[in-house]
Amino acid sequence: MNQKKLALVIALILSVNGTTAWAAQCPDDIHSLSKQEQEACLAREDSSTMWWWIGGGTLVAAGVAIAAGGGGGGGGGGGGDGDDDDRFDDYDDYYEYYARTGTWPPNTPQSVIDAWNAAHPVNPTPSDNVNPTPGGDTSNTVYFHEHATSDQTGVSSFTFAQDNGKVIVDTDSTFSGVNQRAVWVKGQSVEVDVLAGTTTTATRDATSIYITGKDAVVNIAGKLVATGDDASVIDIEGINGHVTLQESSEVNVSDSGDGLELESSNARLIANGKINVSGWDSTGISASGNNVHLTIGNTANINVSSLSGTWRDDDVTATAFDVEGNNLEIVQQSNQFYVGANATGIHAETEYGGSVIQSGTMTINGTGATGIELESEGQSNLVATNSGTLNVKNGGTGMYASGRNAQLINTGDINVHNSGSGMSVGSGATAINRGRITLTSDGTTTGTLSAMSSRGNSTLINDTSGVININASGAQPFVWSSQRGDTMTNYGKIYASGVDVTNNYQIGTVSATQAGVLQTSHADLSDVTINTGFTQSSDATNVTFDNVVVGEDLSGAENIRSTSVVWAAEGYKDSEGNVDVTLSKKSYDSVVTDASVKSVATELEQGYTNNALYNSLNQSSTEGLNQAMRAISGQNAGQVRQQTRVLDRRFDMLSMQGVTNASGFSFNAINKNSQAAELANDARYDMISVGQTFTAGSHQYTFRYGLARLDGENSSNSDSITGGYSQFLGIAHRLDMDGIAWQNRLDASVHQLDSSRAVRYSGVSVNASGDGQYQNMAFTSALSKDFTVGESLTIVPTAGLRMRYQHSDAMQEDNAGDWNLHWSASDKQALDSLVGVDLRWQPAPGLIVNAAIEGGPNLGYKENAGSVTLQGAQGARFAVQQQRGGQINGMANVGVNWSTEQTQLRFSAWKWQEDGDKDKGLTLDFSLRF
Structure with a gap:
């Protein structure tokens, strides 16, 4: 405000x-x-x-x-x-x-x-400008004639504030200009009656009747006229508004006006009269709010059109009915609904679902004309169903939908003449024909003439009961492009009279015995494909579909192709000259080209069935099948186990950089919001470490303990930690013997981690979740000796051995259906040589520069990576890909430490590598003792 x-x-x-x-x-x-x-x-x-x-x-x-x-x-x-x-x-x-x-x-x-x-008292005061009619109990009623004036408005502007009151429009009025109105009606449960024979006019930004308050009821039997920018005759703001346009009513809107505006949840509108809308950006009735219900009765007479021309834009489009809000419901029953050029009959927009039911007759004529338009912006379905008749002419569109979960369904009749489209979709929407679509023309079509069309990333389906009749040269049952991400399938029947419609035509298969039928003649079938939809209901590996193309003079049947590389299609003519197609399944291992998934393909072949997992393997390309095999077998997984070793190394660095007091107690912590607490795929952790060092003669002992809490989100990446806890324990011993130091260290960790594995390939996007335990242990024994060069440089060479053991418990995944994996237990053992050198330089009191490197190759390596089984492929077992032994493992770091009695500033950078797993870090710390 x-x-x-x-x-x-x-x-x-x-x-x-x-x-x-x-x-x-x-x-x-x-x-x-x-x-x-x-x-x-x-x-x-x-x-x-x-x-x-x-x-x-x-x-x-x-x-x-x-x-x-x-x-x-x-x-x-x-x-x-x-x-x-x-x-x-x-x-x-x-x-x-x-x-x-x-x-x-x-x-x-x-x-x-x-x-x-x-x-706003319950009983109005004179300041409310209410003049009740004399006689009887009518103090809650006001008539327009009581405010009649001789000027051009016809009525002097007034305010009516009365709960349960009534305003009766019984005389003509005309208001023009910003902030001009006949009446502002305030209060709850107010009724406004516009009587037959009256004309209420608003022009140029005026609003004749403005109503605020819930439960308003408006009955319109007279005429409403709105013309000019943003003029509206009636504007209602308040929940539960009810509006009825009676059979005698008439709404005329032009030049960017709005006949009736309703901002109301749970609104109910009934239109039984005439509505005429013309001119750009004009709207007959607009309603916004959740649970709006609009009924266009069978006595309604609707006529909407905008500027003529070849362009279409929101600024020039006229709309008869515009409804926005969740859970909307629109019922269209009129047989006198006419939509002209650059106009929309019914526009519905929602985020959480709704429906439009068209059971009457609509005529859509002209470029840019659309009968029903849907815009879906959310997860719930917005569906428009035509069970009546749509007559489309000269470039119009019967129904159009855009957005995911928007759907058009035809169970009635759609007739398209000369040019235009019966149903059109874009931006992820779907069009389904279960009725009849007929294409005709006066001669050669002057533009695109199609039953169904797609504008990108959308789906066209002629269902099993769908019939498309093509009686026009140049007409097409479908206009679509796979390059734009569109898909098209014919499960029903297409009758093309003397027209070749086989370009990009796809035969849809419903079951092992049913497929779509195209009736045409003199056609070349070289560009025809057949899909594998039947595999959803059948596990047959060899099926034949009879009479998928019926007609005379058909050629190119032998070129019919399968939409999947897993299936081979063979097209041929039968004895009557019609075309049959046989589909035969290939073995997966004969199709894949990635050697790493050959064994996976062989295992899957043994358990072939018709579930969702196997249906998803009907990929259109060899690379798509390779990718699917890698994803479902868990070949790209294993990062969670690798991240446990990273966590062990992070704990080492955190504890070494901790603040130590005079008694040998050390402490350090890191918050998950620090960049140093990042793991792969956006996982993070909080970690603390505590330690205690004490000496006994020439022996020095150090005990360390740490705890980490991990947090992460489901990731689109292959493998990610989503939560869990880790514990770390370390025991170190150092013995100084005549200038040689013998150091022994035992480190152990236990990780209880929640994880998410993403399965992503064409047609599939699921996340499997798991809860597993991982244990790591390492023992290091090394000898070192200090050599002093001058007064400030110390060189410490080191040699030793490190023994490592890792174990992962068995784990069962959830939430991915057929794609869930069961991982068996696995373990790894390794013996590493250890050679290194540590340089410490102290050029000034309180300043120390150090650099260290240690590492060596595996002397011994043994891994049992385990195996996985797939929920959707009973009996199939895949070996988990192992890491490679024999690599150089090691650690390198460099740092600078400056300290005084009360302060310490420390910089360090490090890099670590083990069995192909890598990590690196950079830290800058400042501490103050007090």
Whole structure:
């Protein structure tokens, strides 16, 4: 709510006492204040507002009037301030919310409620400008004729504030201009009746009848006229609004006007009269809100058109009915529904589902004309079903849908003449024909003439009961492109009379005995494909489909191809000249070209069946099948186990860099928000380490313990940690013997980790989750000797051995259905040689520079990587790919340490490698002792 701020600016520009005007303004986030703080602030602001009106003079008042002027028409008819009311930084925000919803928002200050009740008593006062008719109990009713005036408006503007009241429009009125209206109707359960024989007109931003409050009921028997930018005859804001346009009603809208606007959840609209909409950006009836129900009755007569031409844009489109909101429902029963060029009959937009049912007759004629248009923006289905008749002519579109989960279904008749499309989809939508679509023309088509068309990433299906009749030269049953991500399938029947429609034609298979049929003649079938849809209901590996193409003079049957590289298609003519196709399954191992998945393909072949897993292997390319085999076998997995070794190394670095006191106790911690706490695929951890070092003669002992909590999210990557805990334990011993140090160290860790494995290949996107335990242990024994060069450089060579053991428990995955894997237990043992050198240079007191490198090859390596079984392939078992032994393993780091009695600044960089697993890091620490 910015009225006072805008008024302030105007007052400052006019130099009228502007020095204190801002003093009482409340903050923008007033709603976050306590209830008492809100009341105090609003009271001060209200006092400041009073100063504006009384002490600011007429120029300030003019500024406030300009700021409060509102957008008339489409913006609420001037009843509001044109600003959102969800900031609650002013009284008016609370008022507008209450007027629209009938309830006060949470934490509304009591002073606001009291002020509203004082200004809007249950029984109206003379200030409400209500003149009840004399006689009887009619104090809650007002007639337009009581406010009649001799000027051109016909009625003097007034406000009616009465719960359960009634406004009767019994005379003509005309209002024009911003913030102009005949009546503002306030209150709950108010009824407005527009009587037959009356004409209510709004032009140029005006709103004739503005209604705020819940449960409003509007009955329209007369004529409504809206013309000019944003003009609207009736504007309703409030839940549970009910509007009925009776058979005698007439709504005429032109030149960017809006006949009736409804902002109301649970709204009910019934249209039984005439609605005429013309001119760009004009709308007959618009409704926004959840659970809107619109019925267009069988007596309705609808005519909508916009500017002629070949372009289509939101700015030039005229719309008869525009409904936006979740769970919407539209029923169209009229047989007199006409849509012209650049116009839309019914537009429905939702995020969480809805339906449009067309059982009447609609005529769609002209370029840019669309009968029904859907826009889906969310997860739930938005479905438009035609069970009546759509007559499409000269470039129009019967039904159009865009967005995922938007769906068009035809169970009735769609007739397309000369040019245009019966059903068209884009942006992930689906069109399904279960009725009849007929294509005709007066001669040669002048543009695209199709039963169904797709504009990208969408699906066209002629279902088993679908029939497409093509009786026009140049017409096509489907217009689509696989390069744009479109798919097309014919499970039904297509009759092409003397027209070759085989370009990019796909035969759909429903079962082992049923497939789509194309009836045509004089056609070349070289570009025809057949899909493998039958595998969803059959595990047969050799099937024949008879009469998939019926007609005379058919050629190229031998070139019919399967849509899957796993199946071989053989097309041929039968004794009657019709075309049959036989599909034969190839073995997976004969198709894959990646040697690493040959054994996987062989195992899968043994358990072939018709479940979702095997259906997904009907890939269109060899590389697609290779990728599928790698994904389902878990070949790309194993990163979780590798990350446990990274965590062990991170614990080593954290404990070595800990702060140690004089008694030998050390402590260190890292927060998951630190960059140093990042793991692969966005996993993070919190970690602490504690240690204690003590000496006994020439022996030195160090004990370390650590704990880490891991956090991550399901990732689109192959393998990722999503949660869990890790524990670390370390015991070290050092013995100094005549200048030689013998060091022994035992490290162990246990990791209980939740993980997610992504299975991604064409047609499949699932995440399998697992919960596994991983154990690591290492023992290191080494000898070292210090050599001092000069006074500041020390060189320490080291030689020794390291023994390692890793074990992973068996794990069962969940949440991926047929793609779940069961991992057997696995383990790894290794013996590494260890040779290294440590350089320490102290050029000045308190400053130490060090560099160290150690490592060596495997002296021994043994791994049992285990195996996996696949839930959707009973009996199939795949070996897990092993890591390679014999590599050079090691660690290198460099660091600088500067310290005083109370402070320490430390920089270090390091890199680690083990059996192909790698990690590196860079740290900068500052510590202060006190």
